[in-house]
Amino acid sequence: MDLNEIFIENPVIAAIRNKEDIKKSIQSKAKICFVLxxxxxxxxxxxxxxxxxxKIVFVHIDMIExxxxxxxxxxxxxxxAGMHGIITTKSFNVKHARKLGLxxxxxxxxxxxxxxxxGIKNIIENSPAGVEVMPGVASKIINNMRPKIKNIPIIAGGLIKDKKDVMEALSAGAVAISTTTHKLWDC
Structure with missing residues (x-):
């Protein structure tokens, strides 16, 4: 699975926080779901x-009770669960996920x-399939990070509330954004 290509074709990711979000994500155009x-x-x-x-499913392993x-x-x-991958803040989880083929x-x-x-040091050392930068409205950070981490796709997440935020993050070098804002799932 070429994650970079999937993000380019599907730049808005449904970040799901509850059962209602599951229903809304299914009805949306969002192909990728981050289960939070x-x-x-x-x-x-x-x-x-x-x-x-x-849907392509990533589970935020740090948030599962x-x-x-x-x-x-x-x-x-x-x-x-058979998800496609994980989201994590922990470097050792990135390494183990790769060993498991996730x-x-x-x-x-x-x-x-x-x-x-x-963050840049950990990304280079662990080679994740992608990086979610928080807050996602920080285009200056994305611009700074992009050349240093080379081909690892950047996902902007957090505080993405309108189409302008989406466009700014993508223009800064992010290949996708994750958001809990339902109206953006159909962009």
């Missing part, structure tokens, strides 16, 4: 429903120049 909620009892069903609707975000959790999710999106929060430097 769930628990050990329902995550397999959430992934199954989305996959049956033709009842699972510790570690290698065993990833193996469990791969076996029982795509891994590394989420980085950039709040100052040190976190930017550390």
């Amino acid at each position: 909620f769930g628990n050990v009892l329902n995550i397999a069903d959430i992934c199954r429903i989305l996959k049956e609707e033709g 009842g699972l510790k975000a570690d290698s065993s959790a990833m193996e469990f999710l791969k076996k029982y 795509l891994a999106i590394q989420r980085v929060f950039i709040v100052d120049s040190l976190s930017l430097k550390t």
Whole structure:
């Protein structure tokens, strides 16, 4: 699966926080879904429903209740949820996901120049399939990061509220954006 090509063709990602968002994402044009909620009892069903609707599913492993975000959790999710990949803030999870044949999106929060430097270092060391930069409205950060991490796709996430935010993030070098704003899922 060429993730970069998928993001280029589907630049708006449905970030799903609850059951209502599942329904809205299924009705939307968004092909990719970031699942940002769930628990050990329902995550397999959430992934199954989305996959049956033709969605590409990434689970934010750090946010699943009842699972510790570690290698065993990833193996469990791969076996029982069958998602396409994970999202995580933890570098060791990126490495283990790759070993399991899962795509891994590394989420980085950039709040100052040190976190930017550390984020770039971790991305280069771990080679995730993609990087989600938070906050997504930080086009200056994306511009700075883009040449340093080369071909790893950047996803802008957080505080994306209108089409202008989408366009600014994409113009800055992001290949996709993730948002919980339903009206943008049909852009």
